[in-house]
Amino acid sequence: MKSKYYIITIVNVITMTIICFYFYEQNKLIEVTTNNDTRPIELLKKIVIDSNDKSAYNELRDAYLNEQYHEEVLFYSLLMANITHYRQAYFDFYYLLKYADRSQEMKIFDNETRLLMIEYLKKGAALKHEQSMHELGDLYMEGKYVPKDTILGKKLINSIGL
Structure with a gap:
């Protein structure tokens, strides 16, 4: 039974990663600057990916959320949650999927995806x-x-x- 749960979790994480990469590629050319114009978005993205820097993640997150680019934040929240176990990223991943599900007229997520959302929320709460x-x-x-x-x-x- 445990192995089935692990397989489902792995499949969900892989699926969400593919979805995030898809949205990342779709929005790659989006020009967004930070609120205080201190660091360009492209630099922040590089820092988050290369160094897993929480401060850069927060700046990037704020810039994208202010501009309503939720898919971009979803990708980086998944990255930061899985690599650094950053508690804000766990919450962001849950919240952005909840927002996407809620904003649709039809519920778009299956039970396994909702379980994954709750798992990330629980990890954030545990931290x-x-x-x-x-x-x-x-x-x-x-x-x-x-x-x-x-x-x-x-x-x-x-x-x-x-």
Whole structure:
């Protein structure tokens, strides 16, 4: 049973990586600058890919989100989450997929993809990322995508002081 879960997880990660590369290639020529114009986007992308720099990731993330290029952030969040285990990247990956799923008239993701989203959210929460903990707590309270557990939901939300 464990091997089946691992295979499903690996297939989902590979699928999401392919999707991210597809969107990356589609938007490769997008010209975006950072809010404070300190570093060009192309330099930030290179730094994130070559050095896995969290500061460069945050600048890149902010620039792309401000310009509504969510697919670009999805690629870099997956990269940073898997390589550096950066807690913000885990949350970003979850949130951007949730946003993409929610923005469609029809739900576009299957159960395995939603499980992968929740897995990344749980990893962010385990690293004490407050947004991840709050979002996961809400999901447990609602019983959405996870078994309903109001005690755990309240515990997660209260642990961040809300």
